[in-house]
Amino acid sequence: MFEGLNREQRVAVETLKGPLIVVAGPGSGKTRVMTHRISHLIACGIAPGSILAITFTNKAADEMLRRTLLLLDHPEPPEGVPGFLEASGFGISAESPVIRTFHSFCSRILRRDLYRIEPYSGDFSIYDTTDQTQLHNEVLASLELDRTTFPARAGLSTISNWKNWMISPDEAQEKATTFRDRELVRIFRSYQQELERRNALDFDDLLLLMLRLLREHPDVLTRYRARFQHLMIDEFQDTNRPQYLIARLLSVEHRNICITGDPDQSIYSWRGANPDNFRRFQEDFPEYKTVHLNRNYRSTPQIISVASRLTSDHLGERRLYTENPDGEDVKVVEVSDERAEARKIASSVANWSAEGTPLSEIAILYRINALSRAIEEELVRNHYPYAVIGGTGFYERKEIKDILAYLRAARFPRDEVALRRIVNVPPRGIGKISFERLVDSARDRGMDLGEAIRDKEVVSAVRGKARKGLTDLVKVLDDLARLEDRPLPEQVEAAIEASGYVNHLERSEPESWQERTRNLEELVTAAAETEEILQAAATDDDDIDPLIVFLERISLVTDVSFFEERDARVSMMTLHAAKGLEFNRVVIVGVEETLIPHSRHIEGGGLDEERRLLYVGITRARHEAVLTYTTWRRRFQEREPRLPSSFLNELEGEGICFQRAGSSLGIISVEDQRSGLTERLEDPFWEDDEMQVGVWIHHDLLGRGIISATSGRGTSKRISVRFEACGEKQLVVAYAPLKVISPPDEEWEPC
């Protein structure tokens, strides 16, 4: 049971009673400790079902469950069936520990008990970001506020912050001083009311309502306290206030709570994560014990020593060390632009692959999703399979969301977001005006939209094409609703069929309709998979609607493991998404000022978190870490000069080597590179010609004009020209009869 564990790890595994803090650096065997601890609990006679382990992602949950079952000599869970099984199953068996994220754990409980809180019920919808944005904008319309002054992104992030810090609309109102703040509070208030009315929960609500449930219903609290005698929380540095309070409520009596985390890897404060929870924990559970896991088993000494330069010296006490053999230096590579960066990465992949590193052991990490594009293109060109993790995920694709919206609208008439989404997709003549008319008429009668579209009088308020479209839609939805008891894949297929969606795709997206249709087929496959899992867990006492399970799985389980096949592929993801993962070789791209640190966080408290983000990135690597930065990068249409990240200065020292692409492996310090930067402003890839914005030209046919924009290079370079005689035209420089002229005098007269 304890073989292969070091002394500290063993202490953590053996301490089963009472509060325990495990401070675990990257690669220190934290998951090992957690899985051993769970199996040790079970070996000591604790009922598996009374163990609740909270992880940060569903992927981590699956991994932990899989490894725990292995330790327990369980038959291996079927390949490719994620621990999601557990989500629907926790009512079922006391034979397996419950390992989930906070969100899916809460959702599971709320499915059963949310009816206790007015006016909700257990078949609530979960609103994802898209749904939230739509609702936000509906709220704006009803409050007669302007979309540009109150963008959804900003508004929702403010609302989410309030919720994470458990500030009610009333409290927010008291603190609001400016006009804008007061308007935001109004938006918050009606956003929340509208969610309630629709029996819908956003991600924050999953936590907040769980907390309310436990606080307001002592019998429920007692039940779950009795049920979960042992709590474990992973990535504790990234828990927010409601999450901590839920954990405290569940464990404050038996006090068997083990938290693991690493303040140096706290990278989610923007989502309300509060490292201060460590301090609160120490106050609330003063008899706690602490274990420090400082020995790293993952990385080379070079990687550890370089990465450690980014962490604050916690009194020199918590320093991470390793006894692994030496490896290569961490490399910092300068390249001229994002295409050169992509080529450099592709050639690294080629070399590593030739040396025998499997593609699945290579990761490319970046600060923002937008950086993946250039690299993807290069990998495609070189025929390297890759998987972009996160980003626009499968379930965020338009066609997928549309079909799911059909199912939602058919079966959950209160869920207006879904109905609004598909009311005119495919186009059936119900435009903005007709729809507004419909909504008004429904509101006048105090009806839900779902009722309204079936109401004769309301429908007669709309006329012509729109009325026909509406009756067609109602028929489609009613037909779908009738399939309630059919198997899930059949329902999904029916939704695709009845909506005429494939036809619509073919007409409206001649470029991509085939791929999108394939995606829809994948959706049917996913439905079949869910159906299968539910069949396997047929002992379910809760008898939950398969469609609800399917939708929930989709909104909460966005990990790779759920959908992607496990072929050998290069992984590409953001630094945030890489948390908790490890790879033999890691490339971090775009290590540039304004990217990491991101421009929004260069000043103020956010800077430390950016530094930790880079720390997390570097420590993902076992054998080799490469950091790249460019001197030029294309952003929208413009190419802009770039500076290396200021963090690179902090990394200087033993175990790291700076090199310029194309140059021999000479060691060049950051200062050398900085001073060399100005002379390299003429980038070899930048063909500087005369056709620049602001230059006057003469066209043989169109006459005089001034260049207002340029794009592309070489023979594909295009310019926009505002002509005196005929307005703005687009021209291809290589083919247009143009010559540069000196500016007309009148334009240059000083005013």
Added chain:
DNA sequence: TGTTTTCTGTTTTTT
């Protein structure tokens, strides 16, 4: 007049 198509400007991180 109302609907559909085309064009333009926009991307921090995510359960």
Added chain:
DNA sequence: ACAGAAAACA
């Protein structure tokens, strides 16, 4: 690639 705005269409 996507959303919102302007233009084109019925």
